[in-house]
Amino acid sequence: MQNLNIYNSLTNKKEIFNPLKDGYVGMYVCGPTVYSNVHLGNVRTFMSFDMIYRYFLHLGYKVRYVRNITDAGHLTDDNSEDKISTKARLEQLEPMEIVQKYTVDFHQILKKFNLLPPSIEPTATGHILEQIQAIETILKNGLAYEVNGSVYFDVLKYNETENYGILSKRKIEDAIENTRVLDGQSDKKNAQDFALWKKADPEHIQRWDSPWGIGFPGWHLECTVMSTKYLGEEFDIHGGGMDLKFPHHECEIAQAQACNHVAPVKYWMHCNMLTMNGKKMSKSTGNNILPEEIFSGENKNISKSYSASVARFFMMQAHYRSILDFSDEALLASEKGFNRLMEAINLLDSLKASATSTFDVKVWKQKCYDAMNDDFNTPILIANLFEAVKIINLMHDNKSTLTSEDLEEFKKVVFAFTFDVLALENTTVDNDNSDKLKGVVEILIGLRNQARENKDWALSDKIRDELIELGIQLKDGKEGTGFIIN
RNA sequence: GGCGUCAUGGCCGAGUGGCUAGGCUGGGCUCUGCAAAAGCUCCUACAGCGGUUCGAAUCCGCUUGACGCCUCCA
16 A cells, blocks of 8 residues: 555644554544534535545545534533524524434535545434543543533643643643633633533523533533544544634543543644635634535525536645635636536547557556545646546547556546545436437437538538537537537 | 734646646637537746745745634534
């Protein structure tokens, strides 16, 4: 197996991937908080890790991929109620109805973008007991304290022997200086302490019994507990959006260290933000676009609808660690490029082998792997796929050749990267009516060819132009006329 | 205010010292009855200023600008 380099946010360097156990990968990715519809920015992160998951599978690893559903615990701005409870009150539903509604939406959307389901998808509410046990352990280890029915993690105490800020590269002294002023009615000893367990006010709907009274778990604990339970005290990869790096992931490290006395994660991976109009997409600010709006075209930021595959291709054309700005213009360009790629792939099966090869398939194949092995560089991979497009078109025009052995290898690699790794779906292939539709188009092509032989250009052009209006484009080539249906 | 990231040609977007990224757009050519498609080809680059170096988009410093985190966020 070839060396795979991964950019580790913990060290800010690319490192050769060495799994804890040969041939196996344990990967945890922070999932959504299910109190509203996922927007395209959320989708980007999950799509990036789907690509990463798929590439590991392609390389032959056995992967346990855990992605949670956060269905409890995230507080709103006023710190009095969590987001799911707030939404439940607003929509007059049970919190679990809210959770169910948006979990179903989440799954449907990801399926449309062709994401594989994770191996395990645990929920926070399904792991309250484990969270209480973890809190007890942290209390026992002297790194948390109870105040008035709530339990807080003692960041300063932890920082005496460990490094709070190891991931986000913050110095706790700076944080203290900068937060000294805002001193509230908080029970916390220090502003940077975070809640492990919060006492529930009487009106709080989501509530569980605990050794410290009725309450609910803190918002960083679930990931620590669930990753430990399903992947062990140490595991290979932890991923999530860049915006979770601090405080969420920093707190996860602290909690895991406080419980198990080991660094939980070998490689931290962070996907960058999808922006729109230069600003981060976000649920709370409303600067976002929903997948359904992409599919329907009903959003003021786009001029037309786009397929999920085009959106996926658009995102795969940027590196996962780069900020990507969403725009109609960029989507239009991606759609054209995507169609060109798919049209070439549609020609692959009709290509004929020759006695010699004019193109080095082995070198090209290695370039594809080199791109992916360099921290999952999908834009470079796609550039290489466009080199393949050129070869396919040249072969189609009999201007380039491959031996049957090379051709088989070439097809295998093109298919593997396009469909298995990038997980693009060939929307240019037709649906159930295709055979009949194709037959009709073939008849029209025949009529047009007769007209052309008779130099009846008026008729031949009429057939061509009326077909194009229906979205059927004829392509005249040396070997006859082909067509694509858009 | 603190910490951090980024600034590439008309647009999107790769590239951690010397060698064509790629896609989209625009011009020219080949093919074609004419187009389209396809192929070939061309144009406009590395925010600004200074430094290191034989050589920098790539390293260092400063300036300007943008964004992210510091509160829930993928």
